[in-house]
Amino acid sequence: MKTIYIDSDFKCHVTDDGTMKAVETEVFDGKCATFIEGYRFVPSGETWTRSDGVVFRGEMVAPWQDYGKLDAAQRQYEQEQLADMKNALAKLGVTLDE
């Protein structure tokens, strides 16, 4: 479970600038900040109206930035996490069979 923050347009943020609403959700567990901040989170019971007038009911979680870029950022984050773990294990003298 993670706390994220949504602005008035339901866009996600990892920090609160003092105007945002805190949301507890498991949806972004394991996701990097770039990925999270490319998404829109509409809570249950609320609605968001897209610029063309289409109304979406919550709970809805969907990217507002190009998903390809978000996915690439998340994959890079996961690679970095893996590299960090391997370095930490190496310092402990643990080697991995690959």
Add this chain to the structure above:
Amino acid sequence: MAQCFLHGNGGANPLNFKVVGNPQPTNPKENTIWVNTDTPITGWHLGAEEPGIDYLTFPYSSGEHLFTNGITFTANADKSITVNGIAQGGRADYVCYIGTFKPGKYKLSGLTEINGADGISVWNNDDSTSLAYLTTYGTYEFEVTTEFYGNVTLLIQEGSSHSNTIVRPKLLYCSVGMAWITTGTLSTVAFNALKKNGIQVYPISAKQYINNAWVDKEAKIYQNGAWVNLYEWNGQLYELGEEFISKTGGWDIVNGRNSSYDAGQGTKEATEIHLACGTVGTAIAAVTVNKVDLSKYTTLKCNVTNYKRFGRIQVASSQATDGDGVAFADITGEGTYSLNIANLTGSYYILICTWYSNNSSPTSLHFDKVWLE
């Protein structure tokens, strides 16, 4: 590759177009229909009758007699039956068909001279119920939503007397998604495809009858110097039983959510897909077999016809066990639900799912339409 010339039904239907398979003709004439198929198109029928497959198989060959309870039934070459005698010692039955009744629309007819209580019965053997008992002239239409095993039988009631009475039983079948139409309209023409590899063309898609099943085919018609789609696809992915296989690959029922869940229940009904989770720790999803290109669309929609407790419309990179996927919108009741996909380019699986987790309760989710806008 065989080609079929289809001519209109007399002066009222001056269609005069040609249906061809592969290879796509390089010098087509106006109104040539090209169906993307390597299977030879060898049979078709375009006639004055309303189209549909005649369901009755008539176990008796022409000239054979069945004598039962005082009645002699004689099978004729044109599949009519001559009835003679007086039914005594019980009812006299002549079975015209016994087997599976697929979901779809049926039209029963065939009484030209018979009268009284005698008639043609359609009977569900699975639950011993009657779907039709035609005792008058004209036709009787009924619809089958769940496949069953049954029979069509001509019944001559005890005491009934006949002298060369002719009965012509017919049971036309029209599959789900089609309607009874009259020949003569290009956009809605459909014709009896009793013969092997006949072609059936109708507004939703083109289908070819191969190995006793309708298979989706791409089809174009040559008009004003260009090939155009024979039918308009309006973003449908599922509609009233039609799975739009050429776009989705069909719909699978899979254990949705993740590997820690057991499978719930899911069935494909005649005009809907039904999902349910009756046990805690179960999940189920209807998912497209193929990824669908979402690049040109901004909204994914689903129409829910029955709902209990929880559901979700979801876009994912894998067919199942993908957790929340790339994007999702919760379903919280009956009606139309929308998911914003404006920032998704490329192809993804489409899932409609439900699950019963801890602190939840049994779920049920039925839907009849999924589409892109």
